[in-house]
Amino acid sequence: MKFPSRLPRQAIAAKIFHWVNIVSLFIMLTSGLQIYNANPVFGGRAGWHIPPIFALGGWLAGGRHWHFAAMWLFSLNLVFYGVYILVSRRWKHRFVSDKDIKALKLSQNQKRRAYAWHRIAYTAIVPILLLAIFSGLGMYKPAQFPWIVDCFGDWQALRIVHFATVPIVIIFATIHALLGRKVGGDRLLESMFW
Structure with missing residues (x-):
């Protein structure tokens, strides 16, 4: 059995x-x-x-x-997770390094290359999430933060930037799941939730 x-x-x-x-x-x-x-x-x-x-x-x-x-x-979840990965020192394994770039150029190990791509995606999403939160805050409280609206030029540009972050986050989530599955299979994805 x-x-x-x-x-x-x-x-x-x-x-x-x-x-x-x-x-x-x-x-x-x-x-x-x-x-x-x-x-x-x-x-x-x-x-x-x-x-x-x-x-x-x-x-x-x-x-x-x-x-x-x-x-x-x-937003609070991101802050708490950011503090968690800093305190636990997991940031060393989450974000891209020169070793990942080297692995993409030289490594024949497909699992190692998938890890490198995963770290690149994980690193690239951070400024996108910050942009989504920053632009969203400008839309949420334009009277209190008119300088945020001004950073984007005008209200319509602010809305377009905020709206554009949505498909990027969806694409990231899809790539994040696919790369996780490639490295650890369904078992790894399940372990992230159960």
């Missing part, structure tokens, strides 16, 4: 981080679509609308409430 092999062990902080990210990103995405429908970024009020079944909040104010509540959850 063959027993199933055990899942790789992951720190409880990593599991919590992944669950909170999945839930908060889903809420921000669906509520963001509700906000978008009130005044589409592309085409103004007559622009392309998202079907209501994909939007959370029911109307503009409802979408904003859900979106900003999830934004705080997501």
